[in-house]
Amino acid sequence: MAELSPYSGHSFVPESTNNSWSNMYGFIPDGSRVLDVGCSTGNFGEALERLKGCTVVGVDVNEQDIEQAKSRISEAHVFDITTPGARERFGMFDVVVFADVIEHFPEPGAVLRAARELLADEGVLVYSIPNMGHVSVRLDLLEGRFPYTALGLLDRTHLHFYDRIEVHSVLESAGFTIVAEHPTVADYPERWTTQRLNAIGLSPTPAFYDMLRVTESRVFQYVGAAVPSTEAQTVPPTEESLVLPPDEILARANGLLDDIERLEGENQRLALELDDLRNWAIRLKRRPVSALAAALRRRLSRRE
Numbered sequence: 001m002a003e004l005s006p007y008s009g010h011s012f013v014p015e016s017t018n019n020s021w022s023n024m025y026g027f028i029p030d031g032s033r034v035l036d037v038g039c040s041t042g043n044f045g046e047a048l049e050r051l052k053g054c055t056v057v058g059v060d061v062n063e064q065d066i067e068q069a070k071s072r073i074s075e076a077h078v079f080d081i082t083t084p085g086a087r088e089r090f091g092m093f094d095v096v097v098f099a100d101v102i103e104h105f106p107e108p109g110a111v112l113r114a115a116r117e118l119l120a121d122e123g124v125l126v127y128s129i130p131n132m133g134h135v136s137v138r139l140d141l142l143e144g145r146f147p148y149t150a151l152g153l154l155d156r157t158h159l160h161f162y163d164r165i166e167v168h169s170v171l172e173s174a175g176f177t178i179v180a181e182h183p184t185v186a187d188y189p190e191r192w193t194t195q196r197l198n199a200i201g202l203s204p205t206p207a208f209y210d211m212l213r214v215t216e217s218r219v220f221q222y223v224g225a226a227v228p229s230t231e232a233q234t235v236p237p238t239e240e241s242l243v244l245p246p247d248e249i250l251a252r253a254n255g256l257l258d259d260i261e262r263l264e265g266e267n268q269r270l271a272l273e274l275d276d277l278r279n280w281a282i283r284l285k286r287r288p289v290s291a292l293a294a295a296l297r298r299r300l301s302r303r304e
Contacts, residue, residue: 005062006150007040012047020128023182023223024099027126028052032094035118038101042069042076049073057090082114092120098127102170103158112174116228125176128223133163135188135217139196167222181224
């Protein structure tokens with residue numbers, strides 16, 4: 001028999017202001033019909049029904065989780081929303097929720113596009129996605145480690161990893177526009193960072209801590225709301241899109257070689273002109289009158 005997932009014990013804390021479920025809660029209108037993708041045992045959906053009067057349909061791939069969810073929310077199903085016929089089976093929704101789920105899908109774009117087809121007019125997608133750019137992960141990598149865990153940023157069941165650029169890229173590529181964000185943050189004391197860096201022979205400067213600040217190293221999860229796009233989106237470049245294919249690398253290399261040859265030719269011409277000026281200056285210094293006269297004759301002959 002299948003076991004409950006590691007996420008089955010997550011609870012909702014309505015008074016929290018720095019919790020992914022609490023932050024998502026603020027994006028969901030009262031009385032909404034909600035599809036909770038990856039609902040686990042339905043704890044978040046139960047809170048939405050009890051506190052906001054929502055009607056929640058939950059889907060998940062864990063049978064044991066769904067058995068518990070059935071007693072907590074209006075509907076719960078073992079189901080993959082990319083399966084054909086999802087719209088006919090479940091109808092349309094005011095809100096689709098992805099609470100720390102996107103990173104578990106092998107094809108997140110396909111799942112998001114399927115969710116888009118299930119949104120009613122003026123519907124909204126609400127998401128929470130872990131930030132792999134958190135300072136703790138950066139320090140792990142500097143130490144040469146990538147320690148998978150049962151839960152958290154380095155959950156061993158994560159198939160994709162995200163920072164802000166990737167979050168925006170995957171949503172916009174699937175036809176969504178992000179309209180609001182309320183990330184969760186997890187502080188990491190500077191003294192801990194300094195100790196870990198010193199241990200590997202590095203000494204952080206004020207500029208280093210400024211860099212951590214502007215690159216959102218405190219963000220633990222990107223939490224936000226997105227709506228279906230009404231026009232084509234310009235997706236921010238990701239690191240993958242900045243990697244050039246071999247033919248483009250070759251074309252750029254050939255262009256650089258052409259520029260080098262042109263500059264070398266220009267340098268040779270300038271070197272000859274410089275030699276002429278140097279020789280003329282020497283003649284001018286030794287015989288100023290005759291040098292000036294020769295220069296005047298050359299100018300007059302060019303006019304003729």
